[in-house]
Amino acid sequence: MKTTTINLDIPSLHQAYQSGELTPAMVTSHLLERARDFRDHNIWIHLATEEELTPFLERLQNKSPDEMPLYGVPFAVKDNIDIAGMPTTAACEAFRYQPEQHATVVEALVEAGAIPIGKTNLDQFATGLVGTRSPEPWGACRNSFDPDYISGGSSSGSAVATALGLVSFALGTDTAGSGRVPAAFNNLIGLKPTLGRLSVRGVVPACQSLDCVSIFARSADQAQTVLEAASKADPDDPWQRPAPIGRKPLPEKFRCGVPMANQLDFDGDEGAKALFAESVRQLESLxxxxxxxxxxxxxxxxxxxYEGPWVAERYLATSPLIQDQPDALLEVTRGIISQGAKGSAVDAFSARYRLQALKKQADQIWDQVDVMLTPTTPTIYTIEQLEQEPVARNSRLGTYTNFMNLLDYSAVAVPSGFLDNGLPLGGTLFAPAFQDEALLALASRLHPLATSTVGALEDPLHSPAMEGSEGTIDVLVCGAHLSGLPLNHQLTSRNAVLAETTETAACYRMYLLAGGPPLRPGLIRDEDGVSLPVEIWRVPADQFGSFVAGIPAPLGIGKVELADGRWVPGFICEPIGLEGAEEITHLGGWRGFLASR
Known part of the structure; x- marks a missing residue:
């Protein structure tokens, strides 16, 4: 008989903690008991003991959810990421070691109040997209909906633990799709952050130059909460890179790229094809x-x-074991990784040149679109089907995932709905590097159009719409910078996008300033004023300074009140500018003035 569940949404947990209905100790004890109900899914390589969890619980004493964004939130960690005091195996017993320090990303989450419940199963050395390449005593990790189906990999246990309500979120890694594929197969959000966004110190390398820590979450907003907490600067990680100050915002009316019909592969699965078509329609509705x-x-x-020299990185990471104890690795894992010993420096540089040419071609496509959507995988297989063609079908699952880190893009897997057999599939939104928050914002609106529940649970999905405005500054414009007017190019040339058409509070007056061309209005706050139409443009933060520097006196940027009570940066006029100016308030804004001429 299965144990009852606790709603593990982060906001729900915090509310229960604040009210005293639950304590972190109650939650972790419940989850350790519940984990026993799913032993046959082969989720865990190491499930924490009550004793191992004690230090994490003790550090929460005299703290509260108001002080720690992840206070008492249980999470799972793929067993190629270190937790101090718990073994790391990468699903290879001969590789087992006991780390003395947390991986940087784990340390950041623990500092935010999260509690690691244990280490999860994976395709050995993160080599696979299937979740079945784990030797005994662990074995193939099974899908959260139907144990006859693959869970996806390599971060199999992390996805299944989240989907079955054993943790609130989980960490995986994603070099070739290992975070996105299991998310798609278990009805979850799977965030593959920008390469280098999160520290990989304390992570067993697969392809060190391409490895990412990924996040499995119940909803996009919770993925962002975890991303924010995990984004700890690590001066000792040579692979981490800081996020830029400015980000390109996603416009309200956005262009979404999709592959041509003859480039869409569903391996004959008409249901998967229909789900992807529906995802495209849903994006159009947004x-x-x-x-x-x-x-x-x-x-x-x-x-x-896998056909180029990047396999050599996998060989470099595991070569001592392959050379000294080759039988310690599964035959399929050893066969794939051993190919990395055969390449030459000439092969490496040749492939690097080829990749550079392909990236140039791929990056130019971004001039046509703001975001792209693909299937996460062509389809899903049973474990029996996979065993019939273990290498070919594994490779096929990477059709739309393998290029992502090579080309340096950010990506998030989003549930697309369910096939007739009850199994979930997903699509992947992706964009250039450091567009993580913008993608999560779009995912937050797309996700609830495909499903109303979380993972394999009956928990209702709560996916509040997010703005994705990180790295941007909203600027109110009221004159020649409005859409289609002469100075609007000063915004669009800086990758600014129209975020909103709205009105000021009912306390402004507008004047036609002397001089020109171009003709310019002056917006003045006056308690006897009226509400005037305006636009809000979202500007990348690193472009804001050059935009403001070009504004001539008597205009400047100050704070303007909107009709809904918000205050935003926007164009205002110094009082001296009213000398010789003509009031045009009664014409209803700048476009009204232009129409009257």
Whole structure:
């Protein structure tokens, strides 16, 4: 008989902690008991003991959810990421070691109040997208919906633990799709952050130059909460890189690239094809315009990951074990990784040149679109089907995932709905590097259109719409910078996008300033004023300074009150500018003035 569940949504847990209904000790004790109900899913390599959890619980004493964003939130960690005091195996017993320090990303989450419940199963040395390449005593990790189906990999246990309500979120890794594929197969959000966004110190390397720590979450907003807590600067990690000050915002009316029909592979699965088509329609309902693209540069780049010299990185990470104890690795894992010993420096540079050419072609496609959508995988297989063609079907699962880190893009897997057999599938939104928050914002609106529940649970999905405005500054414009007017190019040339058309509070007056061209209005706050139409443009933060520097006196940027009570940076006029100016308030704003001429 299965134990009852606790709603593990982060906001729900915090509310229960604040009210005293639950304590972190009650939650962890419940989850350790509940984990026993799913032993046959082969989720855990090491499930924490009550004793091992004691230090994490003790550090929460005299703290509260108001002080720690992840206070008492249980999470799982893929067993190629270190937790101090718990063994790391990478699903290879001969590789087992006991780390003395947390991986940087684990340390950041623990500092935020999160509690690691244990280490999860994976495809050995993170080599696979299936979740079945784990030897005894652990074995193939099984899908959270149907144990006859693959869970996806390599971060299999992390996805299944989240989908079955054993943790609130989980960490995986994603070099070739290992975070996105299991998310798609278990009805979860799977965030593959920008390469280098999160520290990989304390992570067993697969391809060190391409490895990412990934996040499995119940909803996009919770993925962002975890991302914020995990984004700890690590001066000792040579692979981490800081996020830029400015980010390109996603416009309200956005262009979404999709592959041409003959480049969409569903391995004959008509249900998967229909789910992807529905995801495209749902994006269009959110303001997207589907743009069909030639996807060949991305597909060609994907082939380089395992057919090129990057396999040598996997060999470099495991070569001592392969040379000294070859039988310690599964035959399929050893066979794949051993190919990395055969390449030459000439091969490496040749592939690097090829990748650079493909990236140039792929990056140019971004001039046509703001975001792209692909299936996360062509389809899903039973464990029996996979065993019939273990290498070919594993490779096929990486069709739309393998290129992502090679081309340096950010990505998030989003549930697409369910096949007739009850199994979930997902699509992947992706964009250039450091667009993580913008993608999560879009995912927050797309996700509830596909499903109303979380993972394999009956928990209702709560996915509040997010703005994705990190790295941007909103600027109110009221005159020549409005859409289609002469100075609007000063915004669009800086990658600014129209965020909102709205009105000021009812306390402003507008004047036609002397001089020109171009003609310019002056907006003045006056308690006897009126509400005037304006636009709010979202500007990348690193472009804001140059934009403001070009504003001539008597205009400047100050704070303007909107009709809904918000205050935003926007154009205002110094009082001296009213000398010789003509009041045009009665014309109802700048466009009203232009129409009257």
């Amino acid at each position: 303001g997207g315009e589907a743009v069909t693209l030639d996807f060949q540069p991305f597909l060609d780049a994907a082939k380089l990951l």
